[in-house]
Amino acid sequence: MIFSRVVLHPLLLAAALAPTSLLSQTKAETAIDRLTSAATAIIPRTAHLEKMATCCEWLEGPAWAPDGRLFVSDTDLNEILAVSSDGKVRIFKKPSGLTDRSFHGKEPGTNGNAFDASGRLTVAGHARHQVFRFDRLEGSSSMTVLADRYQGKRFNSPNDLTYASDGSLFFTDPPYGLASQQDSDPKKELPFNGVFMIRDAAHKAPGSTPTEPILLIRDMTRPNGIALSPSEKYLYVANSDPANPVWMRYPLEKNRTVGAGKVLLSAKGAPGVGGPDGIKVDVKGNLYGSGPGGIWIISPEGEHIATIHVPERVSNCGWGGADWQTLYITASSSVYRIHLDIKGLDLTRRH
Numbered sequence: 001m002i003f004s005r006v007v008l009h010p011l012l013l014a015a016a017l018a019p020t021s022l023l024s025q026t027k028a029e030t031a032i033d034r035l036t037s038a039a040t041a042i043i044p045r046t047a048h049l050e051k052m053a054t055c056c057e058w059l060e061g062p063a064w065a066p067d068g069r070l071f072v073s074d075t076d077l078n079e080i081l082a083v084s085s086d087g088k089v090r091i092f093k094k095p096s097g098l099t100d101r102s103f104h105g106k107e108p109g110t111n112g113n114a115f116d117a118s119g120r121l122t123v124a125g126h127a128r129h130q131v132f133r134f135d136r137l138e139g140s141s142s143m144t145v146l147a148d149r150y151q152g153k154r155f156n157s158p159n160d161l162t163y164a165s166d167g168s169l170f171f172t173d174p175p176y177g178l179a180s181q182q183d184s185d186p187k188k189e190l191p192f193n194g195v196f197m198i199r200d201a202a203h204k205a206p207g208s209t210p211t212e213p214i215l216l217i218r219d220m221t222r223p224n225g226i227a228l229s230p231s232e233k234y235l236y237v238a239n240s241d242p243a244n245p246v247w248m249r250y251p252l253e254k255n256r257t258v259g260a261g262k263v264l265l266s267a268k269g270a271p272g273v274g275g276p277d278g279i280k281v282d283v284k285g286n287l288y289g290s291g292p293g294g295i296w297i298i299s300p301e302g303e304h305i306a307t308i309h310v311p312e313r314v315s316n317c318g319w320g321g322a323d324w325q326t327l328y329i330t331a332s333s334s335v336y337r338i339h340l341d342i343k344g345l346d347l348t349r350r351h
Helices: 037-041
Strands: 004-008 030-034 050-054 059-064 070-074 079-083 089-093 113-115 121-124 131-134 143-147 161-163 169-173 194-198 214-217 223-228 234-239 246-251 262-266 279-281 287-291 294-298 304-309 314-320 326-331 334-339
Touching: 030 037, 037 304, 059 121, 059 326, 059 334, 070 113, 113 161, 121 161, 121 169, 143 194, 161 223, 169 223, 194 223, 223 279, 223 287, 234 279, 234 287, 262 294, 279 314, 287 314, 294 314
Parallel strands: 059 113, 059 314
Antiparallel strands: 004 030, 030 304, 050 334, 059 070, 070 079, 079 089, 113 121, 121 131, 131 143, 161 169, 169 194, 194 214, 223 234, 234 246, 246 262, 279 287, 287 294, 294 304, 314 326, 326 334
16 A cells, blocks of 8 residues: 655756766656655655766666765676766776677676675676676776686676675676576576675685685575675575566574575566666665665565655665765666665674
């Protein structure tokens, strides 16, 4: 049942496009479906969705850097980009992913991004079939490959990732970085699409050899977005398979094994473009994830609290800003942001 629908019409600001940046921000029309009373404590009545930048083809992996820049990936254009608060976009690394000219897939670049407690950028390598880290926050920095194989077989295409408070790194591995993006792709070496953990990834020294990850889940068809609860007792994984678009919750044991998963919420049959993809969590344990029509806010119990509508297909979201209450959203060719009344969760800040 919908409690209210708020539609704001702020003034649209015109802007000229530079080759890699939009030099002004636009306050987009904002539509918010407040589905339960819990939305009141999360979304201000005057909340508006602001378009920060339009620059690209398919943006992913928003991650807020310690220096106040937002890092995103364009998987199609093979770039990692840094977006300043005024909407200026600069290329951080190109090519970010494959340099192999024989690759004819749609997405040769990298995907999800995350910062460790030391402020180093960790990347889901997607078409590179690796999880790797920039040892300094410079595009020319040396890179340490944290993991690239499981039991001798190359990863499909690491998609999204998140750090735990102890420095362990969790990541998903669907086939979207393969040329056909299908399980039947001849270059797919693993017979499943898994969810993995690299123990103590944040503590690996620069130049270390890749680590053998721990396989946590192997029965999901399209594991995609990934996040931990504030207590780190639950692991959340979004399944982006159109046939089974769900957010899953798994109990996470102290030894970092997972118990039987349960469907937290299904988006099957929901109207709107898009489906479960990137996810983040706030300090109260609510999930924020791409879903049909925009960003879905979901309670820890699986109740659909609200939808923040976005005028483009949403891929992912991430927390940032000085007060850690701004939700940044990557959607097709643009980056959006909205300021909320709750802080985002960042487990790397606990130490």
